[in-house]
Amino acid sequence: MDELLKILESLHPDVDFTTREALVDDRVLKSFDIVAIVSEIYEAFGVAVPPEEIVPENFNSAKALYALIERLEDE
């Protein structure tokens, strides 16, 4: 989780990613960020996020995103 938070904080240092629950709906994350996050997740975790998993529900919070990574690691 710390590694993921580091990725997110490097994109937006002023955002507290541990508490935000609507990162996409509140327009904190833009489509530009999503592309960057997907490629950094691949670098850091070796996990390729398939396109159908790239939906706001999975990116609205660090927790949801981490759950996605864990799920993909298990598959």
Place this chain on the structure above:
Amino acid sequence: MQQTNVLEYLERTAARLPDKTAFVGESSAMTFSQVLRSSRTIGSALARRGLEREPVAVFMPKRPETVAAFFGCVYAGCHYVPLDEEMPRYRLGLILENLGARMMICDESTLPLAGELGFAGETASYDELAAGPADDGLLARVRDRQLDTDPVYVVFTSGSTGAPKGVAACHRSVIDYIENLSEALGFSGRTRFANQTPLYFDACLKELYPTLKFGAVTYFVPRQLFMAPVRLVEYLNEHKINTICWVVSALTMISALGTFQRVKPRYLRTVAFGSEVFPVRQFRLWREALPRADFFNLYGPTEATGMCCWYKVDRDFGPGETIPIGRPFHNTEILLLDEQDRPAAPGETGEICVRGASLALGYYRDFARTNEAFVQNPLNDRCPERIYRTGDLARRNERDELVFVGRKDHQIKHMGHRVELGEIEVNAAALEAVRSVCCVYDERRGRIVLYYAGDAAPAQVAGALRERLPGYMLPNRVERLERMPLTANGKVDRTALGRMDENADK
């Protein structure tokens, strides 16, 4: 008689296809006759208040009713100025200050926010303005006084001095643009657009006006879908979208995330892109996915009313090759001028200068900056003739196509938006605990990096910028330095900062 008013597009089509759907949003849709009726009603309400030849701010989200509000302003002989809730309050304040408008149109979602902007004029709700009766006699009298040299809209773009600057365009230049763009891209009554670009830039002219001209249809794609590529393509298929004019970053988001392995756009036949260089690898994924579609690269500054050059892709491009911006639209000429203001020799780089009826009127309430950018054609010493100096550099290749080379200054294109790095710097430097600041653009990774020296923490700087700048202008990385690297003559060393950024992730 020749067309002199953009409203003629709407009136002709509403008479021909009154019940055809024109614009479709997330929660409502409007037919051509509904757009006409609402626009005339709003126009009457504004004209009854004595508004004419002045700006009217339209502070509404992206929905069909917003288009009706735009044309309501034009019916009153006014020019519409789109504002959006995506703009931070500070920026909205700067724009309203520059405008000096007496009227702002809101809907129920923006009314509460409008109250906090300290707007001195009247704030009216769309529903109220669109409810009353239209006054045909009043509208006819206003129309009689309108000329095709009167402004239609003002849109605000990034300004290097720290404040956004408004670009005003008139009926004549909008009509010139729409006629020639439609001809080049082959729009028709069968065209089904999916709009991606915000309504507060000239980019949306490409969909709004051809829809009215031909009786086509425009779907406003819900913003959230640009964060969900598979759903986005499914949306295009569900609505049988055959034409998109999107920024490159929206297109590469789809291809780079592997979407085409799951779903392909089935109806798309025309894909226009622009405002940025399309990475060839991503472009090839699009061409493979849509072998029957036509692809167009468009280029143009807001100051020349939308786009002014086009290139229909007619060959393959290898890695490292650049897709040309092609040639100007009919009735527009591009001059490539060298540093002595002489025509650049074939193959030589020159500044792109635009001449023709498509030139915008200039910067709103800013004659000084207008006169710097809109200047006498240096190749014409016989009569007055304005050209617009874009600050963009290009050359002609061996096929006589224009190829974009870069910028003369610190303006960049980021996510399809035009950004003056200077505007970010001025806003960061305004913070008390920031001593010096420099913004660089990492073209390879497409990100804005802000370096600063001072006591403020990076999170503080990023947070403060979020309150002042729109999302697309926020730096993708903010870094504090002990001190700024300087060149021998004491200026901030941008090259050294660029190198620092290159090494940052290693």
